[in-house]
Amino acid sequence: MSQYKAYEVVEVVKKKFKGAVVKKNVDELPPGEILVDVQYSSLNYKDALSANGNKGVTRHYPHVPGIDAVGTVIETESPDFSEGQTVLITGYDLGMNTSGGFSQRIRVPVSWAARLPVGMDPATSMRLGTAGLTAGLCVDALLKNGLEIDQGEVLVTGSTGGVGIIAVGILAKLGFKVTASTGKPEMENLLKTMGATEIVGRDEFSDPSTRPLLTERWAAAVDVVGGDTLFNVIKGLRYGGSVAACGLVQSPVFQASVLPFILRGVNLLGVDSVELPLMQKERIWNKLASEWKLEALDQVCTEIGFDQLEASLATVLSGAAVGRYVLNLQS
Ligand SMILES: NC(=O)c1ccc[n+]([C@@H]2O[C@H](COP(=O)([O-])OP(=O)(O)OC[C@H]3O[C@@H](n4cnc5c(N)ncnc54)[C@H](OP(=O)(O)O)[C@@H]3O)[C@@H](O)[C@H]2O)c1
Numbered sequence: 001m002s003q004y005k006a007y008e009v010v011e012v013v014k015k016k017f018k019g020a021v022v023k024k025n026v027d028e029l030p031p032g033e034i035l036v037d038v039q040y041s042s043l044n045y046k047d048a049l050s051a052n053g054n055k056g057v058t059r060h061y062p063h064v065p066g067i068d069a070v071g072t073v074i075e076t077e078s079p080d081f082s083e084g085q086t087v088l089i090t091g092y093d094l095g096m097n098t099s100g101g102f103s104q105r106i107r108v109p110v111s112w113a114a115r116l117p118v119g120m121d122p123a124t125s126m127r128l129g130t131a132g133l134t135a136g137l138c139v140d141a142l143l144k145n146g147l148e149i150d151q152g153e154v155l156v157t158g159s160t161g162g163v164g165i166i167a168v169g170i171l172a173k174l175g176f177k178v179t180a181s182t183g184k185p186e187m188e189n190l191l192k193t194m195g196a197t198e199i200v201g202r203d204e205f206s207d208p209s210t211r212p213l214l215t216e217r218w219a220a221a222v223d224v225v226g227g228d229t230l231f232n233v234i235k236g237l238r239y240g241g242s243v244a245a246c247g248l249v250q251s252p253v254f255q256a257s258v259l260p261f262i263l264r265g266v267n268l269l270g271v272d273s274v275e276l277p278l279m280q281k282e283r284i285w286n287k288l289a290s291e292w293k294l295e296a297l298d299q300v301c302t303e304i305g306f307d308q309l310e311a312s313l314a315t316v317l318s319g320a321a322v323g324r325y326v327l328n329l330q331s
Contacts, residue, residue, distance in 0.1 A: 002026045005329075006103035007309055009051050010062045017053035017061065019313075021306045024064075029107040030098055035075035036087060036108065039122050041066045041101030042129035043309075043325035044162060045249065048317035050095060051310075057096055066101030066327075067094055067274075068129040070122040078110040086122060087113040090130045090281065091274035102309065104329050114282050117289035126326045127301045128288055131162030134273040136284040136292060138163070138222040138244035139170045141269045145242045149175050151219035152238060153198070157181045157205065158224035158249055159191055160322045167222040169194045169294040179218075181205060187322055193296050205229040206250070212259040220244075227251030234260050234268065242267040249319060300324060305331035 002025050009019040026035065050058040050065040058065070069089045073081050081087065092112045094100050099107075116125060147154070154171050158164040159180035171178045172195020180196035181204065188199045208228045214236040221233045224247030231254050233243050245268060260266050273281070300323030304312050312325045 004104035005306065006064045006099070006105075007066075007306060008062050008064050009053070011053060015053065017051070019051055019310055024103070024105075026105055026107070028099075029105060032107040033076060033078040033110040034073050034081055034087065034108060034113060036069065036071040036089070036106050036113075037074045038069045038071040038101055038104055038106055038329045040070050040126035040329060041327040042068045042126040042131070043312055043316050043321075043327065044068065044130050045247070045316060046130075047095060047100075047102070048313045050100075051313045052317060059097055063097075064099045064103045065095045066103065067091060067096065068126060069094065069101030069106055070116065070125045071106075071329075080110050081113065086116045088116050088125050088285065089113050090133055091276070102327060111278060114278055114285060117282070117285045119293070120285070120289040123303075123326065124297065125285075127297050127324055128166065129162070129324065129326075130273055131324060132166045132288055133281060133284055134246050134271060135163045135166035135170060135222070136288050137271045137273055137276070138167055138246055139174070139292075140284060140287075141244045141271055142220045142222070142242055145267060145269060146240075147220045147242065151241075153177050153179050153218055155179050155181060155218045155221040155233060155236075156196075157202065157221070157229055157233065158247065159196065160184050160187045161224060161249070162321070162324045163224045163246060164222070165191070165194055165300050165323050166294065166297075168196050169296065170292045171222075172196065173292060173294065183319070184322065190300065190322065193299060194294075202229070205232040207232060208255075211235070212257060213263065216264070218243075223247065225250045227254050230254045231256045234266060237264065237266040239264045240266065242269050244269045244271050246271040246273070301326055303328055
């Protein structure tokens with residue numbers, strides 16, 4: 001089958017973007033060693049930006065977004081993979097300026113493709129997707145930096161979103177006391193199902209005040225929000241605590257002072273899941289398939305088809321999304 005379906009975004013008039021499901025031909029795909037029959041993709045905040053014409057993510061349109069994909073190799077020029085093998089691709093340039101996973105076919109360099117970890121099925125890999133990988137990397141960064149159970153509460157911001165809800169789940173599974181910050185108090189039960197022990201309103205962290213420090217509360221934190229929220233989290237870290245920062249939903253800019261760093265020895269740990277070498281991604285995927293496996297994951301995931309994609313992307317962009325959206329390309 002050389003024809004396939006994809007969700008393509010075009011710039012209809014200057015700065016106005018619109019997506020639609022179109023038929024395309026494999027000849028239109030970029031070069032790469034493996035051609036993949038995509039089974040599932042997933043929706044991430046970056047996909048919502050790309051689908052809405054954010055030139056910081058995608059420079060040229062028409063474009064097929066989708067930074068995640070899992071599927072079967074149908075053509076290969078590489079001895080590393082054989083036809084019929086399942087591959088998992090997240091990040092690098094997929095869905096940014098390379099035709100992405102909102103498509104029944106992708107062609108990618110072999111260096112982007114991970115083997116599906118033992119114990120994980122394709123749908124689960126996309127329930128997690130880049131969000132799950134990033135949550136895992138944040139937890140890994142905190143653990144490497146010395147976080148231990150008896151040190152106290154761990155905060156997760158943006159906790160009903162993709163990265164946040166999975167970070168809550170992994171931390172709770174490891175035995176940490178997790179406090180979830182959210183703008184959706186009505187999701188308390190869902191957050192508790194994932195293992196949160198306490199819920200706090202996101203307004204508690206949005207104050208742009210110039211107070212140099214706050215009461216020491218958090219042993220560690222995972223922050224997906226950025227902006228003033230990130231600095232308020234830093235100001236509330238306990239002596240020697242760390243925050244893993246991976247997101248910018250509030251703002252990519254935050255105004256800070258050095259005081260929490262030089263008076264409390266706290267640490268700001270940057271987390272990137274996109275350009276990370278494949279071997280390091282695979283190490284986290286293997287943990288997600290084994291000791292970090294989340295029993296309640298399907299309860300925070302919604303499976304959609306092409307017909308629900310546009311509306312779901314709008315929900316993600318507005319900050320109203322809860323949990324993860326998995327796109328079934330075979331539906
Ligand atoms: N560094 C990396 O490699 C990497 C990888 C993946 C994602 N990210 C970034 O991480 C962030 C989260 O990604 P995601 O996929 O989890 O997004 P998401 O599913 O859209 O979740 C974001 C959550 O943030 C909260 N939120 C939204 N707008 C907010 C605002 N203005 N102020 C405060 N909180 C707000 C909401 O949760 P509540 O209602 O519960 O507060 C929302 O559900 C994004 O910035 C994304 O670009 C980075």
